Amino acid sequence: xxxxxxWLIVICRLIIIVxxxxxxxxxxxxxxxxxxxxxxxxxxxxxxADAYGITTADRLKYSKLSIDYxxxxxxxxxxxxxxFPEGVTAPAESCPxxxxxxxxxxxxxxxxxxxxxxxxxxxxxxxxxAVGGILTLLAVAGLYGAGEREALRGGLLSGSALTIVILxxxxxxxxxxxxxxxxxxxxxxxxxxTWTFLWSDSLIRLFPMRFWQDAFLFVGGGAILEALxxxxxxxxxxxxH
Numbered sequence: 001x002x003x004x005x006x007w008l009i010v011i012c013r014l015i016i017i018v019x020x021x022x023x024x025x026x027x028x029x030x031x032x033x034x035x036x037x038x039x040x041x042x043x044x045x046x047x048x049a050d051a052y053g054i055t056t057a058d059r060l061k062y063s064k065l066s067i068d069y070x071x072x073x074x075x076x077x078x079x080x081x082x083x084f085p086e087g088v089t090a091p092a093e094s095c096p097x098x099x100x101x102x103x104x105x106x107x108x109x110x111x112x113x114x115x116x117x118x119x120x121x122x123x124x125x126x127x128x129x130a131v132g133g134i135l136t137l138l139a140v141a142g143l144y145g146a147g148e149r150e151a152l153r154g155g156l157l158s159g160s161a162l163t164i165v166i167l168x169x170x171x172x173x174x175x176x177x178x179x180x181x182x183x184x185x186x187x188x189x190x191x192x193x194t195w196t197f198l199w200s201d202s203l204i205r206l207f208p209m210r211f212w213q214d215a216f217l218f219v220g221g222g223a224i225l226e227a228l229x230x231x232x233x234x235x236x237x238x239x240x241h
Contacts, residue, residue, distance in 0.1 A: 008142075009143065009151050012148075019159070020156070020163055021223070037218070047210060048208050070118060076115065080107065082105070097111075121189050163226075171217065174213065
């Protein structure tokens with residue numbers, strides 16, 4: 001005899017199917033936003049050096065501070081207070097973007113505006129991650145607690161399959177034409193003409209295209225591996241007796 005209404009079983013299963021891709025992707029986004037990723041990325045063979053002479057140690061320092069800003073509760077003034085190392089200023093071509101004329105600031109006004117936009121997107125993404133994770137866990141616990149192993153197994157397998165299919169397509173797209181993918185990604189989340197910068201701007205110097213390509217591949221590849229793990233657990237661990 002069922003202890004859970006049929007309609008609730010359907011809803012729980014749909015929650016699992018729809019939210020597994022979201023939760024897995026955002027889990028890897030959150031893992032990306034740690035000090036460990038820049039440490040690994042900057043040590044990879046062939047990672048481009050700064051064309052304007054900032055040392056690797058300084059690039060790591062500023063990249064980690066930039067990540068911290070996205071996760072802390074500080075206003076944009078916190079990031080605006082960052083300065084180049086003593087005796088260093090922004091390259092001449094980037095200086096006009098400093099409205100106050102202080103070219104010793106690490107980020108110019110255009111970059112600060114973009115970082116504020118990124119922080120807003122990050123905040124909402126992490127909220128979605130938390131809500132999605134909680135709903136998924138509740139749906140899994142509800143089905144498991146009610147003895148609905150078949151529905152739970154089906155939900156986990158379907159959600160994992162959906163994740164794998166979507167992300168395989170995206171990973172292929174990234175490998176085939178990362179520039180196009182990168183542009184379209186920014187067009188979805190940010191206003192036009194607010195996310196393009198000079199090669200001499202600090203954001204590009206800290207986070208060149210190689211950094212972002214590896215980051216997206218990490219998120220997509222990690223989510224695919226995690227989905228495969230979920231599928232394996234569901235296939236063998238919840239197999240009907």
